[in-house]
Amino acid sequence: MFTIILALTILLEASSATIPLTLILLLIYAVYKNDLNVLFLGFFSGIFLDIVRLETVGVTSLYFVLLLSLVLMYKRKFETESSYYILIFSFSGVLLFSVLKGLNAPFIYAVLSAILAFLIYKTFIPKQERGGLTWQQK
């Protein structure tokens, strides 16, 4: 199911949207599942995105792999609830991505992406399945 949604976001980004939906989705998946396979998903998504946007193949996949590795490596070091972790990573990740891609108004993209990622995570991930330590648990 996640792979189908990921494929749809790639096509959406290729045809209609400049907001990095694929990156947002991968970030949510990385935080939620904490699974190494997300690096491979990021790698292949990046390759497809570069091909359909007629950009240099490998640039987006390299960025995705590096960012998702950071998310996986440092998730447990931040003793905070995962939704805030998503907020921070999606903001900084998309900001840097937008600057690298030369998009107009990268700050707006970053803010919107962070809000979107936060809302998706809060809405679709059940509370008991969200990783990290909540304030109550602490």
Add this chain to the structure above:
Amino acid sequence: MRKKKILPVLLFLSLISLGLIALSILQKLNFAENSVLAVLTPFQRVILSAFEIKINEDSSLTELKKENQMLLKKLTDSSLLESENNALSDQFETSYPSSHNLLPAKVVGSPGFIPGVSEPSYLILDRGAKDGVNIGKAVVSEANLVGKVILTRANISKVQLITDKASSFTARSVSYDDGREATGIVRGEGLSLVFGNVLLSEVLKPGDIVLTKGDVTEEGSGFLPNLIVGKIVSVDKKSSDLFQKAKLESPIDFSQLSDVFIIIK
């Protein structure tokens, strides 16, 4: 997750990515890219059509917009006729650009901030190198300039819009009231257009039409002269500056473009 597990995978995928970047720059991946694009392009078109929002405008407003575009084209055509030999023009009844040089293309991708509503960053067309499309070819919609081809694959090409920040070309403004002309450079500002580098001694007024000056190279890339870029909406002229500039409004709604033409000759 432990770093021990992540680092080898990270290193492995990073190295492959770097290898792909090198191969892509050397254009050794064209066959693989073309194969993937051949499969994905029809899906792109389907997704894009889902976002082609038809705004329910007042019918009189729509008619006025069409009439405005038609009048703009007529004004340009009449200017061309004046500068050419009248007898020759009458004999052949030339229209500009000639339809023999135009290759119709469908927009299969136009990513924007809000799909179907905001101005796209670039366009992806369903015509490529196999159809004779090369880098630098101008893309038009009627006589209005849309942009130029900046990348091609076998069956697909990428168009840089004139509103793109990296876009700049020489142009001239024309007044149809008193025949004034001024030369300058049109630059994209992301979402808008600016006609700059115009000498202070020249006169620019809102309502003046800006046309391409023509910069076609020996290879046939670049813009033909007299393609419509836009209309001046405001002028910024300060005596302390070296040049004056003006804001332009393109007659094209880039977010609603679905069919365009590539000037191939």
